[in-house]
Amino acid sequence: MADISERDPLVLFMPSGKRGRFPVGTQVLEAARQLGVYVESVCGGRATCGRCQVSVQEGNFAKHGITSSDDHLSPVGPKEERYDRVRGLPAGRRLSCSAQILGDLVIDVPQDTVINAQVVRKAADERVFDRNPAIRMCYVEVEEPDMEKPLGDLDRLKVAIATDWHFDEIEVDFHLIPEVQKILRKGEWKVTAAIHHDRGGLPARLVALYPGLKNEAYGIACDIGSTTIAMHLSSLLSGRTVASSGASNPQIRFGEDLMSRVSYVMMNPDGREAMTLAVRETLNGLIDKVCAEGGISRADILDSVFVGNPIMHHLFLGIDPTELGGAPFALAVSGAVEVKSSEIGLPMNEGTRTYILPCIAGHVGADAAAATLSEGPHRQDEMMLMVDIGTNAEIVLGNSTRVVAASSPTGPAFEGAEISSGQRAAPGAIERVRIDPVTLEPRFRVIGVEPWSDEQGFAEAASSVGVTGICGSGIIEVIAEMYLAGIISEDGVVDGSLAERSTRILPNGRTFSYLVHEGQQSITVTQNDVRAIQLAKAALYAGVKLLLDKQGVDHVDRIGLAGAFGTFIDPKYAMVLGLIPDCDLDKVKAVGNAAGTGARMCLLNRDYRREIEETVTRIEKIETALESKFQEHFVAAMALPNKVDAFPHLAAVVTLPEKKAGGGDTGDGGRRRRRSRD
C-alpha cells in the first residue's frame, strides 16, 4: 500500500467496517486481503470457483464520505462473464478476483454466498462471525514432470502451493504421499489442496488433495455436555451451518452426574475405556446424522472442534478423569489439544484435525472457555457475569481488564433432583407458577400444555400428559412466588400460621408445605425443598460474591445465563431468589448453548482459538473451597434474596417483601430477633 494518496479511491468493506484507500485498478480481492477482510477464494483468482462474490452498496454514505456506485467497479471482463454464463452469478454480485476498483466503494461481503445452489438451512444460532478457518482450499496448477528437473511430483506441488498461496515449506500428511501421483494425473496437473494452517509460526500442512477444483469443505463443532451432546456441521467456505443435531450423552448409563462417572472409572477397571468408547460411538452417530442432513460425506469434513467440561473433555480424549475427582483437581492437560481425528476414533477425512479448546481449571472446562469466548466478557468494558448452571455452576466475571472464574458446587437441586416433586423438564412438568398474594392460590403452566391452569381447557389439555412434577425453572418460580406472597420468610421458613388462612398450607411433620396442585399425585413444595434450593442458590451466589470481591466491585452490569437451564428460567425470579446478583433486568440474557457457539467460532476462525488460548491464561481461577469468605457469603446468601445485599434494580420492578431487620445483620442472632418480631 505504498504511495497511497488522499486522491486514491476509498473502499469500505461491510459488515467488517474495515476501510482503506487503494490505487485505481486494484483487485477488490487484493484490497480485502490487504485490510484483513476475509473473502474466501479457492481458485486463487482464476474466476472459476465463484467463492469470492461481493456486491456494491449503491448510494451516498455521508458518514463515511463515500459515494458508492456499481460504476466504480471495472466492467465485467471475459473471465467473469464466462463464470456467469457457466455457473450463474446472482444479480448484483461480482467476483472480487476480477472486479477492479475505479472509485469510492462500499463493498458488501455476503456471509451466505450460495454456490452451486447449495441448500440453505436454518441453524439454531444465526450469529455470523468473521471467518478465517484453519482449512484453506487452494487450487493450483502443477508443473508436469521433466527429466531435466528431477523434483518429485509432490515437491512440484509444494512449489505451486508456495508460489500461488504463499504457504512455504508445508508439511504433508503421510497418507497423501502414496496418492499424490494418481491425483495429479487424474486432475491433469490441476488440483485443489486442502491446507490446514492453524497457528502462525507453525508450518502449514497438506491434509487432503483433490483432482481439479474442489469447491467445498466442511467442519463440525460439538459441545459434549454431561447430559446432552450438540453438534453443528458448517461450511468452512461460506460459514453457514448446514445441519445440526443432538443426542443424549450415553455415559448417563454409567452415572447420572459427573462425580458418579468418575466413581465408575475408579471402581471398574475398564470403566474409563467403556465411557470413552460410548461417547465416541455417539459422536460418530451424530457425524453420520449431520452428514446425511447436509447431504455430504464424512470425507468432506476437514476440521472439527470439540468442547466439554473437564471430565467430559478427559473421557473424550481417553484420559482417566480420576484426578479430577479430588483435590487438587489436577487436569491431565489444560492447554488446547490438537489431534488427528482418526487418532481419537472419529474417522472423517483421513487428514481431518480435531481442536479441543483449553480448560480453565479442574472444575471449569473447555465448555466454560467456549462460553467465555462466545459471550466475550473479556472483550467489553462492562462488568459481565456469565453463569452456566448444572450440577456444578461455572461462573465467569470480568471485563476487558480482568476476568475471574470459579465453580460452585450447587448440587443437583436446580435440575429437580433433591426436590420432593422435582422432575426433568419434560411434558407434565410445571414450569411456570404465579401465586395470588391475597388468596395464596396458585396458577401454573405445564410443559406440553398450552393454557395456564386457571384458563379454559386446561384440564382437558393436561389430561393427556398429566401434571407430574416441577422442573428446574418451575421450582425457581414457585419458591420466588412463595416468598413474594409471604408464604416463606426471607429466611425460607414456610409460615405455618397461614394454614389458618389457606388450605394450601399443609402441616408436614414439624414444618409446613405449600400445595401447588392436587391431582392423581399431589405436588407440594416442602420446607426441605425450599432448604435445598436455598443451599444451591447460596453456593452459587457465594461464588459470585467471591468473584465480585476479587474484582473489587459491588455489582455487575450484565448477566449471561448459559445452558438449557439458563434458557428457561425467568431472570426476574432467579433474582428474587437471589440466585443471581441484582442487575438491570434488561441486561440479563439467556445466551443459549454459548459453549457450542464458542466451538463454532473456533471452527470458522482460527483467530478465536488464539483469543481463547490467550484469554484462558489470563483468567484468574478462584478455588471457592480455599476462600475464607466463602462461608460468610454463603450464610448471607441463604436469605431471600440476600441478608446483606440490596437489590435496587429488582426492587424497582418487583415489590419485594419488606425487610424485617437491618441489612447488616447476619447469623442466628438476626434470625432470632426477626423471628421474635414475626
Place this chain on the structure above:
Amino acid sequence: MADISERDPLVLFMPSGKRGRFPVGTQVLEAARQLGVYVESVCGGRATCGRCQVSVQEGNFAKHGITSSDDHLSPVGPKEERYDRVRGLPAGRRLSCSAQILGDLVIDVPQDTVINAQVVRKAADERVFDRNPAIRMCYVEVEEPDMEKPLGDLDRLKVAIATDWHFDEIEVDFHLIPEVQKILRKGEWKVTAAIHHDRGGLPARLVALYPGLKNEAYGIACDIGSTTIAMHLSSLLSGRTVASSGASNPQIRFGEDLMSRVSYVMMNPDGREAMTLAVRETLNGLIDKVCAEGGISRADILDSVFVGNPIMHHLFLGIDPTELGGAPFALAVSGAVEVKSSEIGLPMNEGTRTYILPCIAGHVGADAAAATLSEGPHRQDEMMLMVDIGTNAEIVLGNSTRVVAASSPTGPAFEGAEISSGQRAAPGAIERVRIDPVTLEPRFRVIGVEPWSDEQGFAEAASSVGVTGICGSGIIEVIAEMYLAGIISEDGVVDGSLAERSTRILPNGRTFSYLVHEGQQSITVTQNDVRAIQLAKAALYAGVKLLLDKQGVDHVDRIGLAGAFGTFIDPKYAMVLGLIPDCDLDKVKAVGNAAGTGARMCLLNRDYRREIEETVTRIEKIETALESKFQEHFVAAMALPNKVDAFPHLAAVVTLPEKKAGGGDTGDGGRRRRRSRD
C-alpha cells in the same frame, strides 16, 4: 561470551578441535555448548546421568599455545563425588556439568562413554561422527499440582522442559496425553522426556516420557538395497553401533532386478502392496534381531533413518513405483520424508519417527544421496568421483563448488548375469585371475579356497566347493588380464591367431574364447562375455565422461567405489578395463556401504540431514539419455581402456599394451588403420 579477554583461560575440545576462551569458573559443559561441541547430558547438569564425561589431556600443546593440566579444572565437588561413589567414574574422567574451568585446557570428549557397564560391540564401520541426534533425553523435575494454579499436569511438564532445556512451545504426541498423569506420579514428578527436534524453526515434539531418569535411547539406520538390506542399531547417546544385521530383500521373489519389480506392480493389482508388506516384514524381523543382539526392547528405539534407491524408496513407503518405470521417471516425492514409524508398519516406540533421505532424481535415489553424504565430494576441494555399481550405476562427481550426478544403465553384466560362466559372489566362484603374458596360462583364486590355483593344496581345497563360475570382480580381472596379455585387442576382439600358441584359445563359432579352467564344468570367457563387459563399462564410463564435461575437467582427483562390488574389485583392473577414469591408484578407495554410513550419520546428527537436503537441491542431475555426446563417449569407451582418453597414472604402474594408433583417433577409421598394422 561477553567481556572475554586474552587473559581468560583458553579451552580446546578434542576431537572436534573447537576452541574458545571462557571466564574462570565456567562449567566445562557450558563452554562446550557455547562452542557447539556436542556433549550429551540427560540430567540437565544435576550430576546424576553421567553422560557428560570428559577427560583432560595433560601436557604442553605448543601448537595451540596451551599447557593443559588436571589442576586447571575445579576439584571434584560433592555432587560429582556422589556420582563416582554410586555409579563409578572411570579413572581420569570428570563430569563436565560439575567441573569448572580454572586455566588453559585440552578437553577430550570421549566418543565411547560407557554408562552402566553397557556392552561394547564391534560394528562394521567404526567411523565416529560429531553427534547431534534429533532425539534429546531431557530429565526434568515438574511442579506438583496446586489448586491455586490450575495449569494441567502436561502443561506444567511443558513449563519444566522449556525452563530447563529451552524447548519452548513443544508439541506433544497424542498417545502420551492419556499417560502423562500416571508417569508423572510414578516418577514422583521426576521424569525424562524424549524430545524429537529435527528441524530448526519447527517445534520440538515430546515423543516419549519415562518416570525418573532414563539414561538410554536408541535408533536404527537402514539401507534397503534391491538385493540386501543392512540395518544398524546405534545408541543415540553414545553414538556407538550396538548391533548390526542384514537380510536378503524378500522382493527378489517378485523380480530379481528393479525393472522386473516395477513390471510386477504393473501386471498384478496387489503387486505394490505385496512388495511393500514383504519388505516391511523383513525390516520388522531385522529390528527384532538387532534389538535381541543389543539386549534392548523395540520401545527403546526412538528414531530411525532409511535409505534406498528410488524404487525401493517408493515401495517401502507404499508408493506405486510405476512412474519410475518410464520417462520422465517422475518421483512421487523427491524431498526428505518424515513419518511416524507406526504409520509405515514399523512399530517401535509409539513416538518413534522415521526419516528418509531425499532422492536426487528418478534413477538416483536416497541411497546415492546417503553415499554422497558419507563420502562428501561436496565437502572437499578435490574433484571426487563416486560410483555405486549395480544394475544401474549411480555416478556422482564434484567438489565443494559443484556436484553433478547421473545414472548409467550398465545392465547386470557386472553382477555376473549375461556372462556365460558368470555367477554370484559365492563359494566356488573365481574372484581373482592372473594370466602369464608369455604362456597365456591363467592362475586364479576361488571364493572359499585359500590357495591360488597354481599353489599346493588347491585341488584338495577346491574339491569341496568346486570351481563353478566367475563372479563380478573375477570377470573384471580376467578380461583386464586378457587385455594385458594381448589375448584381446583394445577393441575387445579375442585374437584367434593365438590358438596356434596356446590351447587356452578355443574357437567358438566365428569367434574365439579363452579357457580359464577345465574341470567338471569348463569355465571360459567368450567373445560375447567380453562384449557384454565392454558395453557395461562403456555405459558407465560414458556417464562419467558426461559429468566430467559438465564440470569442465578432464580428470578426477579421487575415486570412491561404493557397494559390495566396489569392495571386491581391484581398482587397478577396473582402470585397465577403463571402467573408471584414470586416477592415482592410492586415491581410489572402496568405501563400503556408503549409503548405510550416510543413513547412520543422519541418525546420529540431524545437521547431516540438513546438509544432504541442501546438497541434493544443488546436485545437478544429468539425464544421460538426453545428452547428445553420450553416444560419442560410449563408442570411445568401448575400447580398452579407452579409445581417446589417456591413462597416465595407470600407465605408471601397469605396462599397458602399446596403442596401435594416435590417441586422437576415433571411430572406424582409426580401428581400420590399427587392424591393418597388426
